[in-house]
Amino acid sequence: MGQSTHKLERWSSDIATLAAPGKVNAQARPESGGQVGQPRVLVVCPSWVGDMVMAQSLFRVLKARQPAVLIDALAPAWSLGLLECMPEVSEAFAFPVGHGELRLGLRKRIANQLKKRGYQQAIVLPNSFKAALVPFWAGIPKRTGWIGEMRFGLLNDARRLDKGRFPMTVERFVALAAGKGQLNWGDREFPRPRLRPSPESVRGALARFGLKSEKGPVLAVCPGAEYGPAKRWSAQRFGRIASDWIERGGQVWLFGSKKDRELTRQVDAGTGGRCVDLAGDTDLRQVVDLLSLAEMVVCNDSGLMHVAAALERPLVAVYGSSDPGFTPPLGEHCRVISAGLACSPCFKRKCPDGSYACLEEIEVSRVQREMVELLGQQENDAKK
Numbered sequence: 001m002g003q004s005t006h007k008l009e010r011w012s013s014d015i016a017t018l019a020a021p022g023k024v025n026a027q028a029r030p031e032s033g034g035q036v037g038q039p040r041v042l043v044v045c046p047s048w049v050g051d052m053v054m055a056q057s058l059f060r061v062l063k064a065r066q067p068a069v070l071i072d073a074l075a076p077a078w079s080l081g082l083l084e085c086m087p088e089v090s091e092a093f094a095f096p097v098g099h100g101e102l103r104l105g106l107r108k109r110i111a112n113q114l115k116k117r118g119y120q121q122a123i124v125l126p127n128s129f130k131a132a133l134v135p136f137w138a139g140i141p142k143r144t145g146w147i148g149e150m151r152f153g154l155l156n157d158a159r160r161l162d163k164g165r166f167p168m169t170v171e172r173f174v175a176l177a178a179g180k181g182q183l184n185w186g187d188r189e190f191p192r193p194r195l196r197p198s199p200e201s202v203r204g205a206l207a208r209f210g211l212k213s214e215k216g217p218v219l220a221v222c223p224g225a226e227y228g229p230a231k232r233w234s235a236q237r238f239g240r241i242a243s244d245w246i247e248r249g250g251q252v253w254l255f256g257s258k259k260d261r262e263l264t265r266q267v268d269a270g271t272g273g274r275c276v277d278l279a280g281d282t283d284l285r286q287v288v289d290l291l292s293l294a295e296m297v298v299c300n301d302s303g304l305m306h307v308a309a310a311l312e313r314p315l316v317a318v319y320g321s322s323d324p325g326f327t328p329p330l331g332e333h334c335r336v337i338s339a340g341l342a343c344s345p346c347f348k349r350k351c352p353d354g355s356y357a358c359l360e361e362i363e364v365s366r367v368q369r370e371m372v373e374l375l376g377q378q379e380n381d382a383k384k
Helices: 007-011 049-065 077-083 104-117 130-137 169-175 199-209 235-247 258-269 284-291 303-310 364-383
Strands: 040-044 070-075 089-094 121-124 142-146 157-159 218-222 251-254 296-300 315-319 334-338
Touching: 040 049, 040 104, 040 130, 049 070, 049 077, 049 169, 049 303, 070 077, 077 089, 077 284, 104 130, 121 130, 130 142, 199 284, 218 235, 218 303, 235 251, 235 258, 235 296, 235 364, 251 258, 284 303, 296 303, 296 364, 303 315, 315 364, 334 364
Parallel strands: 040 070, 040 121, 070 089, 121 142, 142 157, 218 251, 218 296, 296 315, 315 334
Antiparallel strands: none
16 A cells, blocks of 8 residues: 555654664654553554454553553554554554564664663564564563464463464454453453544545545445455456446445555446546555445455454455454444355465355345345434
């Protein structure tokens, strides 16, 4: 997605500068400057959009348990705009180490700078060995996370994951807020992610792309899925959904990254070029702003699905090789469609036999039925 500067980037740090000895180029939000003795927690955040959204449930639990706590996030640079919509986060730092990269020297320099901030606890959400290095080198007294890649020593509050008790990713994140022996979040009673974009930012995004929500109800279509084609429903079928919506007086906005441009082009072609194709032109914060205006969202199991759910948008999500029981959309008005074949979920990026039957068996009419039911439900709720 494109690059732009947001308020969060002005009060957060590109941690490439944190690597310079003696400098912490970050300023707290004015309303959360901190007081002497105020508890501060560092959360090492995940590298996927959907997981980042689900991390907000952990932030909300930490705040509910200890309202005075200041929560700092060490996170990928692309996520800063997303974190700005999470009021629980006090400060955010862009971590300049890519997914899968080691760069031990840089991690050590970052740890030396974070050491000065006086954290009482670090919670490490990724399961990799290297994700636990910065909190360890920063000397943070309590370092919490799942054992993952045998991280004994790096984590001194390491937990053994019971996948049967915590089948969902969000449950695994939230459980880390509890002390050992107090993991009582397996009953799904956890606060759901709720992104809160500012009205000013939403107006700015509309102006930036020359959009007007009053032109007609907005259908947001997100045809991509970073994981691979086994999670992507047919672009032609998305196009049929979009065309029908336009024929009924609505407008369709297409979302995705630069990698999704061919998919969104195909969706747009299915409507005769009547969509607004935003793929690759927006940064993640602008996507959040514009998705917040959608009357309906149709998508795959993707990061943008989780964003839309956290914005409390009605959505219909198509699942292929993935498991809706593991990473479902966490919204009140979400419908999940899965073919339920014996071979799924296989969690493969590409279909092993090339048929993609788990996606091909999901018809356009089935998605449209779910859309109609959701819209009816919205109307009924509005009358109450």
